[in-house]
Amino acid sequence: GGALGTGGTAPAAPESLPAAPGTVPVALALPARGIGAPIVAVGTDPDGGLVVPDPPSTVGWWAPGALAGSGSGTVVLAGHVDSRVEGLGVFAVLPELAAGEPVWVRGRDGRVIEYEVVARRQFAKAQLPAELFARDGAPRLVLITCGGRFDRSTRSYADNVVVYAVPAPAPTPAHR
Template sequence: MTEQTPMQRALPGLLIAGSLGGVGLVMVSMLSLWPTTEEASGSLAAAQDTPTQVEVANAGAFVLPATVGPGGKGIPLTPARLDAPPPLPAVPVVSPIPSTKAKAATRPRPIRIKIPKIKVNAPIGAVTVDRKGKLGTPPLTRPNQTGWFKGSPVPGELGPSVINGHVSTRKGPAVFDRLRELAKGDQIYVYRSDGKVTRFTVSGIEQASKSTFPTSRVYGNTSNAQLRLITCGGVFNKTAHSYTDNIVVYATLSKKKG
């Protein structure tokens, strides 16, 4: 049998890589209608060339997990496939709080978030998207404040409510510094201006590159009330004052009162 050249032996792998690259390009284009994430400590910047911890962990692997991981002590945070759905609820879900038809000025809003496991007890402000579709963040002068995306449902109502916060500022750790420690089964409490208290239970957590952010999984419609917490992670680029990745926590409404 004629011995194959190095190029002939490598050709099948190159074809697979090329196909996956094409699929990724199409998916990114389709998801461009949703808001993009913003930096947790500065303006959004392109990811640097240095591989992130997630990329290194998956070097040479063509297939990412089909679902978001549970997180937990000693378990690396890795991204799921872009087409993977949100993780399944960790506990039985409860029905959403009916939304009101009130005007924006009188619409209920989240005012405080508590996460006992990581000792978070923080006020919630509001953030919006700019003309480029980038999601804003709380002021850097208020490192303990979180931001609710006003374009998402009020926490407890049908759909995915999105709250973000800084992981750090120039002065040190910020409100979501320990967000990556959360794991499936942990509890998150969100207090609303109408007196209602909602409890969400974490169903999964991932760390994904900002260049391949799971937009559909974070912002897509859901059949129940869910919560997304977002902050930055990965490698910090001192020159651009930005991180390469995002940490995303997925949680589902498990209790409500008030």
């Protein structure tokens, strides 16, 4: 669904450029915002919901998904928008991210994989698209947090804010 559908096939990469292996993501940076956070591996709870690490200063990487920098699949990162005790979370800024903003993910191997925001969507929590968790398809990064109306009785937000990013184009070498 949406502008980022899974239809069609991407052109194959030239044979002379083998796809770089992916790496376990360990840190996230939103350089235009001066924001950084550690990343920890997470899974799903018994109901199939994405587990989000408790401190809002930490981001969770859905470990069954793609590795950062791999040639295909979705790297899913999730974080709390805020916490009653600890205040605003790293992902409180997601509703403000604009197309073209950089998102950097540092891997366990020390590489920094650069992504670029391409879209932002808001979904009712029960309607988070399954395609966000695709293990195949073009490489992309998805950032997920809570949003929408806050229900004081359930202490929960009604929606999820989802930011889509794709690998940033390689910089052209500077001419000497």
